[in-house]
Amino acid sequence: MTAQPSDSTEFPLEITLKPLALIGLSGLDTINNAIHKTIWDAFSNNRRPDRASVQFKLLHNTFEFPVIKPKRNSYEWYIPKGILKKNWIPKRVALIPAVVVIFYDMEWNDPQWNEKIIECASRVQSIRAAVEGHATRVAVVVVQSGLSPPPSEYMLGAERAQVLCSACEIQSKSLFVLPHSDHLMGYIVRLENAFYDIAQNYYHHETKNIKQHRDHLNKTTHQYLFVRHQFKLGFLNELKQDLSTAHKHYMHAYNNLLETRQVDTNIHEIRTVAGYINYKLCKLLFALNLARDAIAQLKSHIDRYKNRIGPTELLFEHYAWIARQYSAFGELFDEAISLGLPAIQSQHPGFYYQHAAQFTVMRRQAMRSVCCEALQYPPPPDPMEGIVEFYGQRPWRPGRLSADPHDPQKEQAAVLALQYNERVFNHSAMIISFLSSAITQFKTFHSPRMRKQLVVEMANEYYYCADYGKALTLLTHMLWDYRREKWWFLASHVLNRALQCAYLSAKIQDYIQLSIEALSKHIQVPNNDKDRIFRNIMSVLNLNIPAPEPDLPVSSQSRALELWQLAIEKEPLTIVIDMVNISSFLEVKTKFKQAKYRMDDTIEVELFVRLTFNTTLLAKAALLTIASKVETIEIPILDSGMTNVKLEGGKVRRFLCQFKTNPHDIGSDMSIKNVSFILDHERRRKIIMNFKVEDSKSLEPTVHPELLHFILSPKSDYEFDCIVPLNTTSITSRECRLSIEIENAVPALQGEWFPTTFTVVNNEESSVYDLAIALSLLSSPDNPNPDSVTELSYAHGESQPQPLKFQVGTVDEASAYTNLFYLKTNRTATATVQLRVSYKIDFQEMPKLECVKDFTTKITVIKPFEVTTNFVDMGFMPITKCFVDDPFIVMPEIKILSPWDLLILDTELETVECLKYGDDKKPSSCIRNLQVAERNVASDAICVQARYKPKDPPTRVGLYNIMWRRESSTSGPCVMSSSALSGIAIEECPISIEVNYPEVVELMTSVPLKCRLIGRTDVPIRLSLTVEGTDTYIFSGYKKFSVTVPPKDKFELCYNILPLVTGNTVPPRLKAVVLGDNTRQEIVTEIFEKHFPRNIFVMPKYK
Amino acid sequence: MAVCVAVIGKDNSPLYIGGIGNDPNADNELSRQWLVHTALDALEERLSTTNNSNTNSSTNTARADLRDLYLGLLYSTDTHKIYGYVTNTRIKLVLVTSSTSPGSNIRDAEVRTALRRLHALYADAICNPFHLPGDQITSLKFDKQVKSLMLNNV
Structure with a gap:
């Protein structure tokens, strides 16, 4: 916040600064002694907020304390001449230390101890003499190297410290030792806190002194003293950092001041002091985190003094004072926020700055009404000269209390001087500075619109102080926002002011742009005089100076005319205006006739232009800019074959642009980028109005596109309002006239x-x-x-x-x-x-x-055939499992699905690891070179046997490969199809059996039945065998006996059987029971079951 | 008493601003528009905070449906008090009362009733099939009704 120095309302520094306890440091030679310099720096530099609220002052030998006033014993005849003395606070904060600290270099074991102690004592004495009369405390700091231990552990030290205290006549708690070797900062902070304690003690003592006066005072003559003493108490408590007590005393001071009789001669003093006390109160309330109370205090303060206007010829002083109350409060509030106070949208410093600005405006108004005659500063003697002892008193009658002006002539001259000063005061600068503070705050606290309003007010202020360039910049920015939210009334207000600024600063580009926007149907112009604005545009186009805007300040008009004369024939000769961003008198809608064009089509763009302002507009040329992926072209818009385009007010014109595509545009989109109208009157100046078509559709129509059709629009206007623009089209390739046949x-x-x-x-x-x-x-x-x-x-x-x-x-x-x-x-x-x-x-x-x-083309694909598998034993009986080394037959069946005849060229079975062919070499396929037709089934058979029992049952026995081709394609290569054949369980048996018997026998003919048992394990197997005879046979051989099958060897049995009946007969069967380990009984039974014939066909005997 | 009533669209453009002032000059209209326009700041702030609290906890969504359309006092200046109301389609209704004129002590309930009635009037006005949503309300009947509402009710 900067205000002009001439503004007398500004608070003096001593009021606004935070009071800090003053501590004088003496005996430090900071220039010649490096150690002293570091000590002083440690005290005075880098004071962080967590350190004690004290201020250090280096006292040189020449320093003189203020002379103490003679003590007054009675107030009986004393009449105060004012409320607050101007020099009281500076004395307390700068001249009278609460504590004087004497630094002295001395080691406890110093050889010249006696001399040193005398010197130190004499220094203390001289300081005592200097502060004579003040209650300032004295303390001594002995600066030591830190090599000797502290006095508490060091007898000599303790002793000598005692001696020093008595020599200097100080208490032992006022003696400090400062070792300067290590940890200096830590010692300094501790010393500082100790000094602070002493200082607080001192200030406490001072407040007691003041309180004693109170009994001597009486209300009739000493009303001012009631205020003064309470203020002093408040201030001393502030120095003591006892904020709530300070607040209490200030509050008493404030209330006492309210009771003071107020007359025209002391109004200024009372107001000034009230302002200061109020400032102190608010500041303390913020510091005590009582922001609400602070706000309430300000409110009541303003309410109390709002009507204490004082003499009317100095009315402006009253408003200046109120403005200052608000702005100072705003600053306090802002400061509190920066220290962490939360603020909200409805309560933040911005409002107070805004009030400050408003009252400054009122101050200016008051100035205008009362200072008209103050054209000259009064002749000497200058009434403003003179030293004032009290805050807020008039220099031409200092210390006078009587209500009547004692010298009317002098009084008059003084009023004239004040009025003259007010007249030359730059109110606008002050308002602008308040407004800018307010704008910052409103921006911070989410009030963009409030901020905008203040910016407009600020621009007005710039306008009043003839800074048209700045005003114009601000206004054009704000215009954008009002236009976007369609607050046309406000936009009109802003625009008209901006147009005035543009005229006064002769900025051709802005002037033309604003004029064009002023012609929009949304904008209201003063006197509804749009014709004048249109004529002005044409004048500028013809290099003529436009007519001035209405209501311009007279003082600036001739200057504006000069500026126009300089500018009118110079750059910018080409004025480009982006019409989409402004509301204007021209509306353009463009559409491609189709959303899709083929390469060889002629592309047609329809362009509708409505001129809403009632005039005839002749455009020298109009161009349509079309962009595709590869290029951007400009197409002139022709008006019945001419490039000149004539538009009439209130009418809609339709133009048609036709053009051919570029061969490279194929497959891409084409869009309308821009429509521009060029105004040109054969002079050097051109106005180009560009209607840019944005991809992002930044300018939405007022009405939703889907509702456009509902607008009533005159037919003669091509139903302009209902036109939905179509700004992109896609270009596709030309229609193809080739045909294709598939066979x-x-x-x-x-x-x-x-x-x-x-x-x-x-x-x-x-x-x-x-x-x-x-x-x-x-x-x-x-x-x-x-x-x-x-x-x-x-x-x-x-x-x-x-x-x-x-x-x-x-x-x-x-x-x-x-x-x-x-x-x-x-x-x-x-x-x-x-x-x-x-x-x-x-x-x-x-x-x-x-x-x-x-x-x-679609091609259906089917399977040529399906393969299924059967497993049979060597007797072609279906089996579900096989035994190791026991051959069986895999029978793949190929079912033909193909509608075409096929030729199976060859087949093979690729067995898995645990199987092998039953024969030594790979068998040739049974169905090679077989011709098959649809629904035929081809069966193959391959004998295999298991080599061992795998860990997991095999999922398949192998891959079955079929080589085939279509029967019709005799030459074509064959196709190999592979299909996996399903698996079969493999079991292991300790013995295997080979049984030889004829399939067919003759009746009553003895046939041998040979049976060979082969041991497959490493141990002999003992079996008990029984023959299960049947009625249909008689047999010879052992009926029941035990055998031992040797390991890896065989045992042969031989029976003769003789059938007794013909037909299917069941021959005698061997059954075995494993002796000993019978875990494998089941599998042995099974293999016996499997190998012994179930039936034998018996033929009748051939005779 | 109510000095101004405004209907503001969901895109914050003014649909209707009606006021009964002692002097109909442009300055009065301007200050009235400034007042209503700046009230939008407070309105938007209220809306965004209610929205935030709704998104924060899902239990509040049910409450959002039952949310009171009447927002209460938006802010007050030395001379005016500004009340807000937001419909479910985000049409904002603003009512400005003068705090200086006699009878300035208006109860909150009265303002609430007045704004509810204004809402009803607005709904009637846009039911007109010839009215385009988003356009300014030019209906004379609406204007008359609003003016009488301002004079009689508040």
């Missing part, structure tokens, strides 16, 4: 390279060139990721990266191009193939026109 034998079979023939026929009117065909696979819902399972190729068996490209070259009209591609897929789903045909064609107006078209 193939669908469905394709899984795994085969499936050929497809395509034929492209040129149906264009001329030959095409650079024809290229690109094949790629499209994903579809049932085949989402076709690239992973499907391959495309130019030839059999060679997979090619996609897309598959065919560079064809030129194809004449009505001719065709044929080629084929192969597709192989491993998934039975529909494959979708896209054929993108692109080519170029020449037209007269558009050479090298590119056309693209996508064709698709």
Whole structure:
């Protein structure tokens, strides 16, 4: 906050500064002694807020204490001449220390101890003499190197300290030792706190002294003293940092002051002092964290003094005083906030600054009404000269208490002097400074609109003090916001003032822009005189000076005219105005006729222009700027073939722009970027009005686009209000006139390279060139990721990266191009193939026109066959498990699904690790070179046996590979399809059995039944065997006996059996019971069951 | 007594500002508009704080629906008191009373009733099928009703 020095309302520094206890430091030679310098620096520098509230003053030998006034014993005949003496506070804060500290260098074991102690005592004595009369405390600090231990642990030290105290006549608690070697800062802080304690003690003593006076006072003559003493008490308590007591005394002072009789001669003094006390009160309340009380105090303070106006010829002083109360409070509030006080939107310092500004405005008004005649400073003697002893007293009658002016002439001259000073005072600067403080606060406390209003007021202030440039800058910024929120009344107010500023500062660019906006239907201008504004625009265009705005300050008009004469024929000769950001008298809507254009179409843009101001506007030229990805072009708008565009007020004109696309625009968007109207009257000056079309749609129409159709708009205006602008269009390629034919034998079979023939026929009117065909696979819902399972190729068996490209070259009209591609897929789903045909064609107006078209074809893929497996034993009986080293037969069955006849060329079984072929070499396929048709089933059989029992049951016995091809394609390569055959459980048996018996026997014929038991383990196995005979046979051999099957060896049994009946018979069967370890009984029983024949067919005897 | 009533759109543009003042000159209108316009600061602040507290706790969402549309006293100057009301479609209604003229002690409930009635009048006015939402309200009937509301009620 800076106010002019001539402003007498400003608070003196001693009132605004925080009082700090004053402590004088003596005996420090900071210039010659480095140690003393560090001590002094430690005391005085870098004082952080956490340190004690004291102020140090270096006392030199020459320092003189203020002379003490003779003590008054009785107040009976004493009449105070004023309320507060101006020099009292400075004395307390700068001249009379609470404590004087004498620094003295001395070690306890100093050899010249006696001399030293005498010198020290004499220094103390001289200080005592200097402060004679004041109650200032004295303390001694002995500066030591810190090598000797402290006196408490050091007999000599303690003794000598005692001696020193008595020599200097001080108490032992006023003697301090300061070792300066280490930890100096710590000692200093402790010393400081000790001094602070002494100082507080001193101030306490002082307050007691003042309180004693009170009994001598009486209300009739000593009313001022009641105020003065309470103020002093308050201040001393503040020095003591006892804030709440200080507040109490200030409050007494304030209330006592209110009771003082007020007359015109002392009003200024009372007001001034009241202001100071109020300031102190508020400051203390903020410091005590009682912000609400502070606010209430200010409010009541203002209320009390609002009507104490004083003499009317000095009315401005009253307003100046109120303004100062507010601004000072604002500063206090702001300070409190910076120290952590929370503030809210409805209560913050900004309001007080705003009030300060408002009262300064009132001050100026008062000045205008009462100071009209103060044209000259009064002749000498200057009534303002003279020293005033008390705050707020008049220099021409200091210390006078009587209510009547004792010298009317002098009084008159003084009033004139004050009025003259007020007249030359720059109120605007003060208002602006208050406003700028307020603006900052309102910005901080989320009040953007309040801030705007204050900025406008500030701009007005700049206008009043003829700083039109600054005013204009501020106003144009604010205009933007009011316009955006559509507060047209406020916008008009701002705009009219801005227009005045622009005229007065002859800023052509701003002047024209503001004038154009003033013609908008939303803006109200003074006297509704828009014609004048329009004429002004035309004048500037013709390099003539425009007519002045109404209500201009007379003093600035001639200056403005000079400025215009200088500026009118100079730059800026071309005035570019961004019309979208302002509200103006021209409205433009643009639309592409279609949202999509093909390359060979003519693009048409419709342009509607409405001139809302009632005049005829001739534009020299109008341009439409269109931008695409590759270029930006400007197209002149033609008005019936002419570039001159004539617009009439209140009417809507429609213009049509036609143009062709650029070949590079294909596939991109084209947008309208700008419409500009150029005003030009054959002179050098041009006005270009740009209607920029923003992508971000910053300027939304007033009405929602979906509601545009509801607006009633005259038909003759092309229903302007209902037009929904269309500012972008997309350019697509020209329509393709090539056709394609696809030939193939669908469905394709899984795994085969499936050929497809395509034929492209040129149906264009001329030959095409650079024809290229690109094949790629499209994903579809049932085949989402076709690239992973499907391959495309130019030839059999060679997979090619996609897309598959065919560079064809030129194809004449009505001719065709044929080629084929192969597709192989491993998934039975529909494959979708896209054929993108692109080519170029020449037209007269558009050479090298590119056309693209996508064709698709769908190819269904099915399985050629299905493979299932059966397992049978060597007797072709189905089995569900097999035994190690026990051969069995795998029988794959191939069921043909293909609608096309197939030729199975070969098959093979790749067994898994734990199986091997039953024969030593790989058996040849049973179904090689077999021709099959749909629904045929081809059965294969392969004998295998298990080599060992794997840990986990095998999931499959192996891969079954089928080599096949379509029967129709005799030459084509064969396809190998593999399918996994399901697994079979493998068991391990301790013995294996081979049984030899005939399948068919004759009745009554003895046949041998040989049985061989082979031990498969490393230990012999003992079995108990029984033969289960049947009625249909008789047999010979052991019926029941035990055998031992040796390990890795065999045991042979031999029976003869003789059938008794014909037909299917059950032969006698061997059963075995494992002796000993019978855990493997089950498996042995099973293998016996399996190997012994269940039935034998018996033929009748051939006779 | 009420000296001014304003209807402000959701984009903060004025839809209607009506006042009964002693002098109809431009300065009066200007100060009235400043007053209403700056009241938007306080309105916006209120709205943003209620919104924040709603988003902070989900239990408050139910309360948000039942939120009182009447916002109470927005702020007061030496001469005027400004009350606010926000509809569910964020149309802001502002009522300005003069605190200097006689009978300036208006009870809060009275202001609330007046603003509710204004809300009803506004709803009636925009029910007009020829009125476009977002446009200024030019209806003479509305103007007359609002003026009478200001004179009679508050």
